[in-house]
Amino acid sequence: MTAQQSPNPSSLRTRFTYRFLRALKELNKHRSATSWPSYRRVKVAADASMAAAVKSRRAWTRAVLRKIRRGHRSPRWNRPLATRELRRKIRRNHGGNPRKIRGSHGDFGQTNELRKLVPGGESMEISSLLGETAHYIKCLSTQVQVMRDLVDLYSSTPTS
Amino acid sequence: MSNRRSRQSAGVSTSRITDDQIIELVSKLQQLLPEIRNNRRSNKVSASKVLQETCNYVRSLHREVDDLSERLSQLLATIDAESPEASIIRSLIM
Numbered sequence: 001m002t003a004q005q006s007p008n009p010s011s012l013r014t015r016f017t018y019r020f021l022r023a024l025k026e027l028n029k030h031r032s033a034t035s036w037p038s039y040r041r042v043k044v045a046a047d048a049s050m051a052a053a054v055k056s057r058r059a060w061t062r063a064v065l066r067k068i069r070r071g072h073r074s075p076r077w078n079r080p081l082a083t084r085e086l087r088r089k090i091r092r093n094h095g096g097n098p099r100k101i102r103g104s105h106g107d108f109g110q111t112n113e114l115r116k117l118v119p120g121g122e123s124m125e126i127s128s129l130l131g132e133t134a135h136y137i138k139c140l141s142t143q144v145q146v147m148r149d150l151v152d153l154y155s156s157t158p159t160s
Numbered sequence: 161m162s163n164r165r166s167r168q169s170a171g172v173s174t175s176r177i178t179d180d181q182i183i184e185l186v187s188k189l190q191q192l193l194p195e196i197r198n199n200r201r202s203n204k205v206s207a208s209k210v211l212q213e214t215c216n217y218v219r220s221l222h223r224e225v226d227d228l229s230e231r232l233s234q235l236l237a238t239i240d241a242e243s244p245e246a247s248i249i250r251s252l253i254m
Binding site: 126138144 | 228236
């Protein structure tokens, strides 16, 4: 995947960068007020910015946006789960359709691993999963490139 | 999110998706994976290998995001994000 250096204002890279920078600015403004681990907030900001840049066109972005909206309702990210929530979480992660897990399609045993890696992958059909994965990889690569550029830039910027 | 009933019917329609579709999607994935793209000797890379590589690649991308988030959060703490803003945008986008 080659980096797009064109000044296309509507490219995914551009859209993501604008959103992410805005989010980082917000994070920086409020950082003293927060008790949340800041690494996690940067990561969430990055994931959210990418999903928002793509919008709800993709199943995986819809899953990410849903998850983030859910997360915002709880006051702390890592609060201990109540028993009911824990049971629901276990059911969601391990209660998959045995037919899907056993893989009625020969060599697609690895799809279960892939399902866990792609947002929303657990409930996708195999053909959607592959297409979503391809798009997800493309966006993740862009995200990584931009984040790397930012780290380089911030590292070389003299501190005020 | 999805209930048992809908998953069962998804199982039925899954079998109707053609092999061609799967092959097309797998080869699409193949194009994106750096490891397989570089080592391509023949067009015959098994779907299993592609899926394996895909999982590895996604995991490595996740790790990179984690690492970069860590570094960014540390850097944010040491710089004034207001002033370099314009130059950052300019250098990244233009």
